[in-house]
Amino acid sequence: MSEASILETCNRALTKQPASAVQRTCEPVACKDCGIYNLCLPLGLEKADMSLLDSIVKRKSVFKRGELFFRPGKRFDCVYAIRSGSVKSYISTGDGRTQITGFHIAGDLLGLSALAAREYTCEARALEETSVCMVDAAQFDELAREIPSLQYQMLTIMSRQIRQDEELMLLLGKRSAEEKLAGYLIGLSRRYASRSFTPVEFHLSMSRGDIGNYLGIAEETVCRIMRRFRDEKLITTHRRQIRLNDLDRLSAIAPV
Amino acid sequence: MSEASILETCNRALTKQPASAVQRTCEPVACKDCGIYNLCLPLGLEKADMSLLDSIVKRKSVFKRGELFFRPGKRFDCVYAIRSGSVKSYISTGDGRTQITGFHIAGDLLGLSALAAREYTCEARALEETSVCMVDAAQFDELAREIPSLQYQMLTIMSRQIRQDEELMLLLGKRSAEEKLAGYLIGLSRRYASRSFTPVEFHLSMSRGDIGNYLGIAEETVCRIMRRFRDEKLITTHRRQIRLNDLDRLSAIAPV
DNA sequence: CGACTTCTTGAATTAGGTCAATCCCTGTGG
DNA sequence: CCACAGGGATTGACCTAATTCAAGAAGTCG
Numbered sequence: 001m002s003e004a005s006i007l008e009t010c011n012r013a014l015t016k017q018p019a020s021a022v023q024r025t026c027e028p029v030a031c032k033d034c035g036i037y038n039l040c041l042p043l044g045l046e047k048a049d050m051s052l053l054d055s056i057v058k059r060k061s062v063f064k065r066g067e068l069f070f071r072p073g074k075r076f077d078c079v080y081a082i083r084s085g086s087v088k089s090y091i092s093t094g095d096g097r098t099q100i101t102g103f104h105i106a107g108d109l110l111g112l113s114a115l116a117a118r119e120y121t122c123e124a125r126a127l128e129e130t131s132v133c134m135v136d137a138a139q140f141d142e143l144a145r146e147i148p149s150l151q152y153q154m155l156t157i158m159s160r161q162i163r164q165d166e167e168l169m170l171l172l173g174k175r176s177a178e179e180k181l182a183g184y185l186i187g188l189s190r191r192y193a194s195r196s197f198t199p200v201e202f203h204l205s206m207s208r209g210d211i212g213n214y215l216g217i218a219e220e221t222v223c224r225i226m227r228r229f230r231d232e233k234l235i236t237t238h239r240r241q242i243r244l245n246d247l248d249r250l251s252a253i254a255p256v
Numbered sequence: 257m258s259e260a261s262i263l264e265t266c267n268r269a270l271t272k273q274p275a276s277a278v279q280r281t282c283e284p285v286a287c288k289d290c291g292i293y294n295l296c297l298p299l300g301l302e303k304a305d306m307s308l309l310d311s312i313v314k315r316k317s318v319f320k321r322g323e324l325f326f327r328p329g330k331r332f333d334c335v336y337a338i339r340s341g342s343v344k345s346y347i348s349t350g351d352g353r354t355q356i357t358g359f360h361i362a363g364d365l366l367g368l369s370a371l372a373a374r375e376y377t378c379e380a381r382a383l384e385e386t387s388v389c390m391v392d393a394a395q396f397d398e399l400a401r402e403i404p405s406l407q408y409q410m411l412t413i414m415s416r417q418i419r420q421d422e423e424l425m426l427l428l429g430k431r432s433a434e435e436k437l438a439g440y441l442i443g444l445s446r447r448y449a450s451r452s453f454t455p456v457e458f459h460l461s462m463s464r465g466d467i468g469n470y471l472g473i474a475e476e477t478v479c480r481i482m483r484r485f486r487d488e489k490l491i492t493t494h495r496r497q498i499r500l501n502d503l504d505r506l507s508a509i510a511p512v
Numbered sequence: 513c514g515a516c517t518t519c520t521t522g523a524a525t526t527a528g529g530t531c532a533a534t535c536c537c538t539g540t541g542g
Numbered sequence: 543c544c545a546c547a548g549g550g551a552t553t554g555a556c557c558t559a560a561t562t563c564a565a566g567a568a569g570t571c572g
Contacts, residue, residue, distance in 0.1 A: 091422055094512035099426040113418050116411040121419055151407060155372035158414045162369050163377055165421040166347055170355040172428035173472030177528065208551060216429030218529055223552055239537075239551075256350035433560065464519065474561055479520055495519080495569070 058134045063087075069110065069124040076114035078134045082106050085130025086205040089122045090213075100214040101165070103127070103188075103206060107195050112157055127205040172216045175254075180215040181225045183254035185235070189244055201243040312395040313337075318387045325366065325380040332370035334390045338362050341386025342461040345378045346469075356470040357421070359383070359444075359462055363451045368413055383461040428472045431510075436471040437481045439510035441491070445500055457499040 058078075063069065069080060069087065082104055089110070090100040101122060104110050110132070114120040118137075135143075144150045171180055193199035204211070208226075209219040229235045234250055236243040244250060314334075319325065325336060325343065338360055345366070346356040357378060360366050366388070370376040374393075391399075400406040427436055449455035460467070464482075465475040485491045490506055492499040500506060 091426060093426065093430070097426075097430050097511075099422075099429050101422050101425060113415055116408070116415040121415075122422070151411075152372070154411060155407075155414065158411065158418065159369055159372040159377070162414065162417055162421060165418060165425065166355070166357050166378070169357060169421065169425055169428060170347060170349065170353075172425060173355050173469075174349070174353050207549095213429075219550095220530085220552080221528060224528090227552080255353075463517090475518090476520080476562085477560060480560090483520075 057081075058136070061132050061134055063126040063130045063132065065126055065128050067126045069126070070114075070120040071123040072119075072121055074120045076111070076118045076120060077137050079112060079137065079140055080110040080132040080134055082108050082110060083131045083133060085132075086127045087124050087130060088127055088206060088210060089124040091122045098213065100210060101168075103210075103214070105191060105195070105205075109157070112154065113161065115154060115158075127210075177215070177217045177221050178225055178228070179254055180217060181211075181222065181229075182250050184211065184215055185242070185244060186247070186251055186254050189247065199244070200247065201241070204240040204242055312391060312399065314390045314392070317390055318385060319343075319382040321382055321384050323382045325382070326370075326376040327379040328375075328377055330376045332367070332374045332376060333393050335368060335393065335396055336366040336388040336390055338364050338366060339387045339389060341388075342383045343380050343386060344383055344462060344466060345380040347378045354469065356466055357424075359466075359470070361447060361451070361461075365413070368410065369417065371410060371414075383466075433471070433473045433477050434481055434484070435510055436473060437467075437478060437485075438506050440467065440471055441498070441500060442503070442507055442510050445503065455500070456503065457497070460496040460498055 063085070072091070084106050086106075087104040087108075087110055088100050089102050089104065090098045092098045104124075110124060111120065113122070144154070171183055175183065188202065188204075189199040192202055206214075207219075208222045212219040212222045215222070226235065226237060229250075230237060234244070234246050236245060319341070328347070340362050342362075343360040343364075343366055344356050345358050345360065346354045348354045360380075366380060367376065369378070400410070427439055431439065444458070444460075445455040448458055462470075463475075464478045468475040468478045471478075482491065482493060485506075486493060490500070490502050492501060
């Protein structure tokens with residue numbers, strides 16, 4: 001089996017795995033043996049501290065497609081580490097409109113923005129069957145006391161979040177629909193790459209409507225621009241499966 | 257002198273004061289005697305700690321209109337507390353476009369987003385003559401060690417920032433130009449109110465172009481919508497001086 | 513008093529939204 | 543195994559909000 005195909009298999013397993021696969025992925029394993037444990041390291045844990053984490057983490061929770069993680073106002077009770085699957089988070093206006101503020105994939109931490117206020121500020125739902133590890137909030141605080149660098153790591157993660165939000169603002173405010181979509185695809189690609197998945201072919205776990213909402217454009221516009229990209233051979237799509245045929249040209253459309 | 261007119265005088269002093277007024281405002285005073293010292297309290301300082309702050313704060317720095325506070329990549333060397341005047345912060349794309357990410361007025365802290373990364377991530381410039389207190393970064397860290405609640409306060413401030421950014425996203429992505437501008441004016445009004453200035457009349461320290469940039473609409477559109485608001489007697493404007501005549505109706509245009 | 517910058521307004525143009533009709537999967541029940 | 547229902551995804555036609563271009567007006571500064 002070539003390395004590329006292994007990656008693809010892995011990718012597929014994490015994005016559109018059947019229920020049985022999820023079960024397999026979620027066998028209770030020690031953190032140090034977990035396939036994404038290095039993705040938990042943003043938590044600021046040295047290897048020596050992993051066993052400590054091991055003792056407080058609650059493994060093997062699976063959320064079904066559409067299932068709610070939390071909504072605004074709910075007391076902050078735990079941090080989620082996504083092992084597989086994906087999640088969207090969004091805020092709502094009084095009059096029913098919503099803005100998706102982020103998509104989270106395997107390796108992301110979820111719920112940290114509630115850290116300071118002690119209650120969640122947005123709503124988060126699974127986009128597909130999603131398996132997570134959960135760290136109890138109270139125990140998380142305790143952990144923070146025992147591991148001095150952890151609080152500092154929290155600051156780092158939050159400031160990264162701010163930076164990311166500001167980039168999204170720039171995307172929303174200053175770019176054409178075409179640039180938005182190109183930027184979105186490139187961004188997704190980079191995130192997959194940073195997690196050792198292939199950056200050129202993946203499964204979009206969110207609907208066209210969700211993408212449009214996130215980018216501030218209509219669902220139909222997402223379709224039309226994808227069509228344009230397809231006509232120009234930039235991408236190949238089949239439903240939610242997508243292949244980026246020309247990362248360079250796509251990047252050129254989406255200025256930094 | 258009525259209370260209202262005192263407020264207005266105060267407001268004017270803080271937003272379009274002549275140079276001489278600035279000099280006066282910036283006489284070295286102890287933090288506890290500073291007119292906005294209660295606005296420094298977000299720093300997490302109890303009154304007992306104020307004298308400590310007093311000893312490390314560097315007062316009486318004045319930045320001229322257009323003067324740079326910092327730019328991306330610059331080493332994080334201090335936190336600014338705005339005493340009077342105003343500042344815009346913004347990020348830039350490779351191709352020269354910029355997105356204003358925030359306007360900061362008297363009582364705001366500036367530069368905190370650099371806390372974790374230890375370098376500034378955006379560019380900030382004075383919109384007018386602006387007087388600030390500066391806290392040295394290294395001393396700030398020391399302060400954080402001595403005052404345990406400070407680090408927690410940092411998290412709070414950063415998560416508030418995230419929340420605010422997400423609201424701006426919603427503004428940028430989901431609202432018409434009219435709603436954007438109404439929301440912007442209401443937001444400014446609330447911020448002035450929270451600082452005990454009159455919420456119905458103030459000076460816009462930023463240009464129409466800056467407002468448009470921030471809201472993701474063209475400068476001309478800002479003018480046209482202001483005209484519409486003026487025709488509907490919602491506001492009165494003369495150049496950058498603005499009076500909100502009907503906060504209720506304006507709020508109604510800008511859904512939460 | 514010029515030289516600028518910022519603001520304002522009009523006219524023409526267009527990107528993107530809305531509405532509506534299919535199409536195409538996927539899952540379900542007979 | 544097949545027909546059918548329902549939820550995305552697509553596509554076309556039309557329309558409108560907002561942009562762009564261009565020209566003045568109104569302050570501001572040296």
